[in-house]
Amino acid sequence: MHVRNTKSKSLILETLKNSKQAVSHEKIQAELGESVDRATIYRVLNRFCEEGIAHRITGDDGKQYFAACLKCQGKEHRHNHLHFRCLNCGKVECLPNEIELKLPAGYRPANFNGFISGHCPACA
Numbered sequence: 001m002h003v004r005n006t007k008s009k010s011l012i013l014e015t016l017k018n019s020k021q022a023v024s025h026e027k028i029q030a031e032l033g034e035s036v037d038r039a040t041i042y043r044v045l046n047r048f049c050e051e052g053i054a055h056r057i058t059g060d061d062g063k064q065y066f067a068a069c070l071k072c073q074g075k076e077h078r079h080n081h082l083h084f085r086c087l088n089c090g091k092v093e094c095l096p097n098e099i100e101l102k103l104p105a106g107y108r109p110a111n112f113n114g115f116i117s118g119h120c121p122a123c124a
């Protein structure tokens, strides 16, 4: 059981890292086939988010997407980047630009969920 879980974790992590875009639960399930069950995928993804390995993106289509973190270490996520969903090809990407948040005095951001939809360079 333990071995299986560890294997599932590394398979899911590999899928996230190899993907050039953010992936949904369905996409991961499709990549891994029947070898990893749905509940395990959910559990592992949640764990990755807690551990600063991946982050969750809630799209304007109401779906959740996951992307590997590049610079996060430990449990603290450090990124203020926007996400872009292409209305034509459906691709969801992390944009490389970091956004500087300017908030009124006294506000401390813990999460940032910036989301844009439109057309990606390939589809524009």
Ligand SMILES: [Zn+2]
Pocket: 052, 053, 054, 055, 069, 070, 072, 076, 077, 078, 079
């Ligand atoms: Zn992160």
Ligand SMILES: [Zn+2]
Pocket: 086, 087, 088, 089, 090, 091, 119, 120, 121, 122, 123, 124
């Ligand atoms: Zn596109």
Ligand SMILES: [Zn+2]
Pocket: 055, 057, 067, 081, 082, 083, 093, 094, 095
């Ligand atoms: Zn991202």
